Amino acid sequence: MEIRKIMVVGAGLMGSGITQVAVQAGYDVILNDTTEALAKKGAATLAENLDRQVKKGKMTEDEKAALTARVTLSTSIEDAAGADFVIEAAFENFEVKRAIFQKLDGVCGPATIFATNTSSLPITKLAASVNRPDRFIGMHFFSPVQVMTLVEIIRGLKTSAETIAETEAVVKRMGKESVRVKDVPGFLVNRINAALRLEAYNCLAEGVATIEDIDKALKLALRHPMGPFEVADFVGLDVGLAVARSLFEGYKDIKWRPSMLLENLVESGDLGRKTGKGWYDYTSGEKKPRNDVEF
Numbered sequence: 683m684e685i686r687k688i689m690v691v692g693a694g695l696m697g698s699g700i701t702q703v704a705v706q707a708g709y710d711v712i713l714n715d716t717t718e719a720l721a722k723k724g725a726a727t728l729a730e731n732l733d734r735q736v737k738k739g740k741m742t743e744d745e746k747a748a749l750t751a752r753v754t755l756s757t758s759i760e761d762a763a764g765a766d767f768v769i770e771a772a773f774e775n776f777e778v779k780r781a782i783f784q785k786l787d788g789v790c791g792p793a794t795i796f797a798t799n800t801s802s803l804p805i806t807k808l809a810a811s812v813n814r815p816d817r818f819i820g821m822h823f824f825s826p827v828q829v830m831t832l833v834e835i836i837r838g839l840k841t842s843a844e845t846i847a848e849t850e851a852v853v854k855r856m857g858k859e860s861v862r863v864k865d866v867p868g869f870l871v872n873r874i875n876a877a878l879r880l881e882a883y884n885c886l887a888e889g890v891a892t893i894e895d896i897d898k899a900l901k902l903a904l905r906h907p908m909g910p911f912e913v914a915d916f917v918g919l920d921v922g923l924a925v926a927r928s929l930f931e932g933y934k935d936i937k938w939r940p941s942m943l944l945e946n947l948v949e950s951g952d953l954g955r956k957t958g959k960g961w962y963d964y965t966s967g968e969k970k971p972r973n974d975v976e977f
Contacts, residue, residue: 693724699827867932
């Protein structure tokens with residue numbers, strides 16, 4: 683099947699990034715969210731990212747205009763009727779995602795591929811909520827989408843070989859690299875990354891080193907571009923906690939038990955960069971150590 687039009691459900695950071703790489707690959711994109719304000723916010727994020735490319739001399743204003751013209755904003759799932767491929771990038775909540783796919787199942791033709799950008803939820807379980815589990819697949823992008831090269835391709839129990847091949851072709855056309863991963867909690871990258879973060883949190887709780895020194899050590903010794911606390915703040919502590927809880931629930935192993943320090947920060951409303959405070963304080967416009975709490 684030739685894929686020409688993609689619907690992206692969820693116009694947040696991930697959804698706008700997926701939309702960008704899709705239009706740059708030549709696809710027409712329907713960018714959908716629950717309200718017009720959210721859809722327009724996603725379009726504004728896309729425009730800002732493209733503006734940076736123009737300023738860097740990587741594209742012209744005319745090229746930017748041509749790309750944005752490929753995007754149609756939507757607030758109705760019914761608009762997916764004309765899509766060949768749907769990528770869901772909604773909030774990391776199983777019931778939210780299941781409801782979206784059940785609505786899509788009644789709108790889209792039987793050949794349309796359903797892909798979820800979940801970072802940890804079981805693909806087989808989500809696929810069971812629709813009448814096309816063979817056309818259902820995990821397609822996990824990493825943030826920021828326009829920069830990160832990898833996409834995890836996760837096969838559900840009934841995902842067909844044809845669906846995998848077509849999804850990998852879309853990933854390649856977007857200029858990304860893919861790896862095939864089994865449908866296990868956390869998949870591959872987040873499973874390993876979650877283990878690293880949990881151990882960093884344990885080191886902090888045990889007083890082995892400060893947040894700043896743990897980040898510094900891993901950047902200098904392991905050549906990580908960002909430390910585990912910096913990454914957690916960038917992604918969002920609520921997202922990190924959701925992944926940790928998913929791993930704990932999935933494996934039933936105490937080693938995946940979420941950090942109490944992380945749980946306390948999320949419960950307090952400090953979710954990282956997006957709220958101004960997380961493991962670090964960003965309220966001044968710069969990343970600084972926190973002096974209002976004790977870890």
